[in-house]
Amino acid sequence: MKIAVLPGDGIGPEVTREAVRVIEALDLGIAMDEALVGGCAYKAKGHPLPAETLDLARASDAILFGAVGDPDCDALERHLRPEQAILGLRKELTLFANLRPAKVFAGLESHSALRPEVAGAIDLLIVRELNGDVYFGEKGFRQNAKGEREGYDIMSYSESEVRRIAHVAFRAAMGRGKRLCSVDKANVLETSQLWRDVIVEVAKDYPQVELEHMYVDNAAMQLVRAPGKFDVVVTGNLFGDILSDQASMCVGSIGLLASASLGERQTAHGTFGLYEPIHGSAPDIAGKGLANPMATILSAAMLLRHSLGLAQAADRIEAAVAAVLADGVLGGDLGGTAGTAEIGDAVLAKL
Ligand SMILES: NC(=O)C1=CN([C@@H]2O[C@H](COP(=O)(O)OP(=O)(O)OC[C@H]3O[C@@H](n4cnc5c(N)ncnc54)[C@H](O)[C@@H]3O)[C@@H](O)[C@H]2O)C=CC1
Numbered sequence: 001m002k003i004a005v006l007p008g009d010g011i012g013p014e015v016t017r018e019a020v021r022v023i024e025a026l027d028l029g030i031a032m033d034e035a036l037v038g039g040c041a042y043k044a045k046g047h048p049l050p051a052e053t054l055d056l057a058r059a060s061d062a063i064l065f066g067a068v069g070d071p072d073c074d075a076l077e078r079h080l081r082p083e084q085a086i087l088g089l090r091k092e093l094t095l096f097a098n099l100r101p102a103k104v105f106a107g108l109e110s111h112s113a114l115r116p117e118v119a120g121a122i123d124l125l126i127v128r129e130l131n132g133d134v135y136f137g138e139k140g141f142r143q144n145a146k147g148e149r150e151g152y153d154i155m156s157y158s159e160s161e162v163r164r165i166a167h168v169a170f171r172a173a174m175g176r177g178k179r180l181c182s183v184d185k186a187n188v189l190e191t192s193q194l195w196r197d198v199i200v201e202v203a204k205d206y207p208q209v210e211l212e213h214m215y216v217d218n219a220a221m222q223l224v225r226a227p228g229k230f231d232v233v234v235t236g237n238l239f240g241d242i243l244s245d246q247a248s249m250c251v252g253s254i255g256l257l258a259s260a261s262l263g264e265r266q267t268a269h270g271t272f273g274l275y276e277p278i279h280g281s282a283p284d285i286a287g288k289g290l291a292n293p294m295a296t297i298l299s300a301a302m303l304l305r306h307s308l309g310l311a312q313a314a315d316r317i318e319a320a321v322a323a324v325l326a327d328g329v330l331g332g333d334l335g336g337t338a339g340t341a342e343i344g345d346a347v348l349a350k351l
């Protein structure tokens with residue numbers, strides 16, 4: 001079993017280090033090879049996703065990813081920016097299904113941005129499409145008829161792209177509360193109308209799942225008003241990106257939300273995938289030892305479960321994180337004082 005470890009930029013290396021320590025402590029016989037990705041890869045090799053990094057990712061059973069993004073690189077041409085590395089990995093490896101679970105940990109209800117009784121009911125899964133939408137459409141700058149500069153990004157989804165993520169979402173709903181909420185903007189966007197039509201077609205294969213459609217503006221509101229009503233949410237790349245950051249604050253912190261990005265490729269051990277916290281490189285706190293590594297540690301647990309068939313080890317990690325939070329060991333993101341390594345030590349002690 002082999003994992004590619006891609007720490008990236010900013011707090012990426014800090015949080016990834018703690019997740020690697022946790023995997024090592026479990027002594028599961030997993031080989032881990034590290035490579036550069038993002039701004040640090042651009043600075044060292046001239047490209048945010050060097051060929052050797054992509055080759056290592058392809059040759060592994062799974063990828064543990066930190067975060068990319070570096071303010072020094074924000075003025076580079078788009079294709080050289082750090083963010084292109086994560087977009088490139090998702091696209092090149094056909095990782096089209098991004099699973100972002102959001103559940104309130106026992107005892108953390110009062111740390112949510114919502115009232116505790118509202119937060120306490122949260123147990124949802126966002127299934128975000130990851131290979132299409134406005135992130136991957138034609139984009140550029142042009143001059144309009146008035147001679148002004150104009151920026152454009154084409155939003156589109158093909159029916160096969162919607163169909164394959166719909167099946168992932170319906171199957172996820174079958175394994176949970178059998179309720180699926182498809183989030184779109186079909187009252188305005190043709191992309192969303194096609195999305196909705198295809199979701200309705202796929203729903204015929206899953207008669208036990210209760211399907212609901214919701215416009216994204218309403219979904220953003222309902223996520224704050226009554227998040228406990230959601231079971232599985234399926235949505236496109238852009239809306240899923242935004243709603244999952246919002247869901248993280250309903251749970252308590254963006255430092256708690258893990259994710260799995262999966263495709264269809266199977267290895268000898270499970271489904272090939274990339275695992276990363278939902279947050280970015282957090283330049284405002286990078287290098288200070290303040291980042292909460294729990295989202296990355298929980299991403300490592302998802303990796304063990306989905307890609308390596310090690311469900312018991314994954315359970316141990318998740319139980320250790322829950323125990324640490326129950327003990328009140330909290331990072332600054334949750335109003336506490338524990339630093340990155342201290343949180344890592346506390347998780348290791350509970351394994
Ligand atoms: N998958 C990826 O690699 C992603 C990369 N980015 C990139 O990251 C850079 C920063 O983006 P932002 O919009 O600031 O989003 P961000 O998620 O990096 O940070 C947003 C806020 O949350 C805080 N935060 C994030 N993770 C935290 C953690 N583990 N513990 C404590 N606090 C945490 C940060 O300090 C900041 O105040 C940009 O270059 C962006 O493009 C953003 C999102 C995802």
Ligand SMILES: CC(C)CC(=O)C(=O)O
Binds near residue numbers: 087279
């Ligand atoms: C940095 C972006 C490419 C993506 C993002 O914000 C995310 O995947 O959560």
Ligand SMILES: [Mg+2]
Binds near residue numbers: 241242245278
């Ligand atoms: Mg995001």
